[in-house]
Amino acid sequence: MHNFDFNTVNEELFTFLNASPNSFFAVANIANTLIAQGYTQLSEGKPWQLEIGKGYFVTRNESSLIAFRVPALNCEIAEASKAEANYNGFQIYACHCDSPSFKLKYNWEIVAAQKYLKLNVEKYGGMIMSTWLDRPLSVAGRVIVETEKGVESRLVNIDKDLLMIPSLAIHMNRDVNEGYKWNAQNDMLPLCGSNLVQGDLKNIIAEAVGVEPKDILDTDLFLYNRMPATIYGVEKEFIASGRLDDLQCAFAGYKGFLEAEEAPNSIPVYCLYDNEEVGSGTKQGAASTFLKDTLQRINSALGKGQEQYLMALANSFMVSADNGHAVHPNNVDKSDANNRPFLNEGIVIKYSANQKYTTDAVAGALFRSLCKKAEVPVQVFHNRSDMLGGSTLGNISGNQVAVKTVDIGLPQLAMHSAYETAGVKDTAYLVEAVKVLFSTSLVEEADGKYSLK
Numbered sequence: 001m002h003n004f005d006f007n008t009v010n011e012e013l014f015t016f017l018n019a020s021p022n023s024f025f026a027v028a029n030i031a032n033t034l035i036a037q038g039y040t041q042l043s044e045g046k047p048w049q050l051e052i053g054k055g056y057f058v059t060r061n062e063s064s065l066i067a068f069r070v071p072a073l074n075c076e077i078a079e080a081s082k083a084e085a086n087y088n089g090f091q092i093y094a095c096h097c098d099s100p101s102f103k104l105k106y107n108w109e110i111v112a113a114q115k116y117l118k119l120n121v122e123k124y125g126g127m128i129m130s131t132w133l134d135r136p137l138s139v140a141g142r143v144i145v146e147t148e149k150g151v152e153s154r155l156v157n158i159d160k161d162l163l164m165i166p167s168l169a170i171h172m173n174r175d176v177n178e179g180y181k182w183n184a185q186n187d188m189l190p191l192c193g194s195n196l197v198q199g200d201l202k203n204i205i206a207e208a209v210g211v212e213p214k215d216i217l218d219t220d221l222f223l224y225n226r227m228p229a230t231i232y233g234v235e236k237e238f239i240a241s242g243r244l245d246d247l248q249c250a251f252a253g254y255k256g257f258l259e260a261e262e263a264p265n266s267i268p269v270y271c272l273y274d275n276e277e278v279g280s281g282t283k284q285g286a287a288s289t290f291l292k293d294t295l296q297r298i299n300s301a302l303g304k305g306q307e308q309y310l311m312a313l314a315n316s317f318m319v320s321a322d323n324g325h326a327v328h329p330n331n332v333d334k335s336d337a338n339n340r341p342f343l344n345e346g347i348v349i350k351y352s353a354n355q356k357y358t359t360d361a362v363a364g365a366l367f368r369s370l371c372k373k374a375e376v377p378v379q380v381f382h383n384r385s386d387m388l389g390g391s392t393l394g395n396i397s398g399n400q401v402a403v404k405t406v407d408i409g410l411p412q413l414a415m416h417s418a419y420e421t422a423g424v425k426d427t428a429y430l431v432e433a434v435k436v437l438f439s440t441s442l443v444e445e446a447d448g449k450y451s452l453k
């Protein structure tokens with residue numbers, strides 16, 4: 001086994017989690033890391049010219065990102081012409097960067113009892129609402145401002161304890177512990193200030209992005225939990241943070257992508273999608289053409305035609321990474337009898353007979369083979385047969401780009417809480433597995449017969 005440096009991996013993970021209150025920031029942080037490592041940013045609206053041996057990335061809506069490298073391919077010399085360069089297929093890792101939260105409505109100020117100023121918000125995704133109560137919150141996202149040339153997006157994070165959604169005292173809601181139905185419009189509006197400060201939040205945001213309030217045309221602003229990531233447990237076994245689903249997999253994926261040794265003939269692709277929590281059906285979500293468009297443009301830029309593209313898809317493999325449910329200490333019987341993962345016991349392969357998860361025997365076996373090579377533990381998740389599970393982006397993305405796909409994740413507790421728990425070891429395991437994924441080429445010798453080189 002490796003000597004895993006769990007501490008360093010968790011420190012890096014925490015830096016990423018704390019700096020990524022939502023998808024816009026996750027994408028910006030990863031883009032900055034890629035630029036620092038010499039990657040070139042491509043624009044979907046401009047022509048692409050790719051050079052052998054170089055790394056690239058492209059973003060869509062500032063909230064989804066795809067990064068890839070053009071490896072040496074099978075050319076003997078680095079300056080080989082495009083026509084000589086032949087590639088085998090794509091090794092793809094896909095995950096998501098959005099998490100459930102509350103989004104500010106366009107007219108976000110509401111005065112209550114002529115004394116309080118509240119923010120009018122609506123749900124984004126399916127959060128456990130009660131976990132957002134009684135904890136310091138703030139606002140982050142993007143602001144679209146009017147400039148002399150047109151309109152321009154600017155990211156903003158009001159980096160201070162700004163808001164709170166106070167619980168109702170038990171004296172005024174005696175039945176709260178008997179099961180309470182939270183109402184998003186009545187119960188979940190954060191307290192922002194007194195009625196005397198109307199317009200202040202807009203002023204604060206305008207100042208933060210360096211414009212006059214009148215120049216703000218529109219916003220995508222979300223609440224986020226201010227509590228930073230931490231380690232807990234008598235032997236420091238656990239990590240906790242907001243947004244572990246799915247920033248833990250997003251982080252492990254790009255760290256593994258950056259650290260992987262090159263597979264000579266396959267193109268490593270790291271794919272970070274927005275909007276998984278609301279069904280993936282946006283222009284930048286997993287159901288969109290973003291991945292397909294990107295792969296086709298890579299293929300064309302390498303001077304290849306349609307047949308080469310289809311051959312490449314047959315020789316491609318996708319790891320769809322989204323966190324899974326570990327056995328819960330107070331609800332052990334919610335998990336399957338013997339297909340149930342635990343924290344710190346490795347990467348979870350997810351199965352579902354109705355293909356909510358895409359894993360089949362071939363994809364499962366290929367992934368197990370990679371993990372064996374990486375010397376990392378794997379475990380298994382099935383839902384109880386009498387329980388409906390969630391779905392993820394693997395099967396959705398497969399409608400646009402049909403490649404062999406395994407659905408995996410890291411085991412966690414309290415999924416979609418404002419503060420989730422996972423294991424201290426599992427992120428490092430996934431980093432190692434991703435390194436092996438990207439340093440391997442898959443070749444489909446025939447349907448049902450595959451080699452991993």
Ligand code: ZN
Nearest residue numbers: 245246322323
């Ligand atoms: Zn997820």
